[in-house]
Amino acid sequence: MNPKARAWDLGYAAGWRLVRALPQRWAIRMFDIAADRAARDGGPHQLRRNLARVLSTVPEEVPDNLVHASLRSYARYWREAFRLPSMNPVRLAEIIESSATGLEHIHEAVERGRGAVLALPHSGNWDMAGVWLVQRVGSPTVVAERLNPESLFRRFVRFRESLGFEIVPLTGAAIPPFEQLIARLRQGRIVGLLGERDLSGTGVPVTFFGEPARMPAGPARLAIDTGAPLLPVHCWFTPEGWGFRVGTPIDTACGVQHATQALADRFAAGIAEHPADWHMLQPVWTADFTAGQLARGHARRNTPH
Structure with missing residues (x-):
């Protein structure tokens, strides 16, 4: 394991051990x-570029206070992630349900026995949505990107399994993830997917905030393929808790x-309402990818499967 990867792994390990032991105000x-x-010196450039699309402006015109609020929101996500294993899931579900x-739409899908596909952008605290599902509906199945080093990936798997989620690795499993998700939906289960960032380079071309992107x-x-409803979900933070909205199928x-x-349009509407809570520090739009990245994506899309 290279030193940088080892440092990341140790840092996350320390976070889960130490942050939840701190008094809330200290954390x-x-x-x-x-x-x-x-947020100093304008904050991360890609975050500013992404927010510029949401505001229909140029990166230089994105308000500094929005960048600052976005980074505080992102920090809140990680603080809550580190503290979640010690929080009361029953109480969390009650708080979420009080304002959701x-x-x-979720209950109707489960009652019909078809399961449901929940698609979310990287907004607010999507792990909290999963906590609500575990307490009120049943264990959701989610896909996890395989991280480097492997020990860090396993750490994240253990974290989400401790919350009651079933984890399907994006790569490296004996059974392809799509087949596993199909099987869960046919069992009437819930599948949750983060859906606005194309990790494979083989995504669907869409227009997102007026510009080309792939999702x-x-x-x-x-x-x-399963007949399960596709439900757009949006999560955001409130001063005392969490916002959680499930859209019509x-x-x-x-x-x-x-x-x-249609999913991209629903994502855009939610992000526009709560731009500070959209935690996207990576490229999303086609214009922000390098020529090499675009070429690799083109090659994958044209490789027979």
Whole structure:
């Protein structure tokens, strides 16, 4: 293991052990200080570029206070992630349900025995949505990107399994992840997927905030192949808790491309309402990828499967 990877692994290990042992006010202060430092000199350039699309402006015109608020929101996500194993899941579910909307769409899907595909952007604390599912519906199945080093990946798997999630690795499993997700949906289970960032380079072309981007085909493909409803979900932070909205099912009758575009539009509406809580520090739009990255994505899309 190279020293940098080892340092990341040790850092996350320390986070889960130490942060949850701190008094709440100390933990808040520590993570806010880290966010404030990250916001110096304009904050991360890619975050600013992404927020510029949301605001229909140029990166230089994105308000510094929005970048600052976004980084504090991102820091809050990690603070809560480190503290979640010691938090009361029953109480968390009660708090989430007290302000959540659209939960009937999930209950209706489960009652019909078809399961449901929940598609979310990287907004707010999506792990909290999973905690609610575990307490009120059943264990959700989620996909995990394989991290380097392997020990860090296993650490994240153990964390989410401790919350009650079933984890399917994106790569490296004996059974392809798509087949595993299909099987869970046919059992009437819930599948949750983060859906606005294309990790494979083989995603569906969409228009997102007026510019070309690619998004994963998985959510729409799973819904079409199983008959499970495709439900867009948006999470955000409130001063005292969490916002959680489940939208009406996406129409999948016209195919993957149409459904993925509809999903992109729903994501955009939620992000526009809560831009500070969209934790996207990586490229999303086609214009932000290098020529080499675009070429590799093109090669994958044209490789026979």
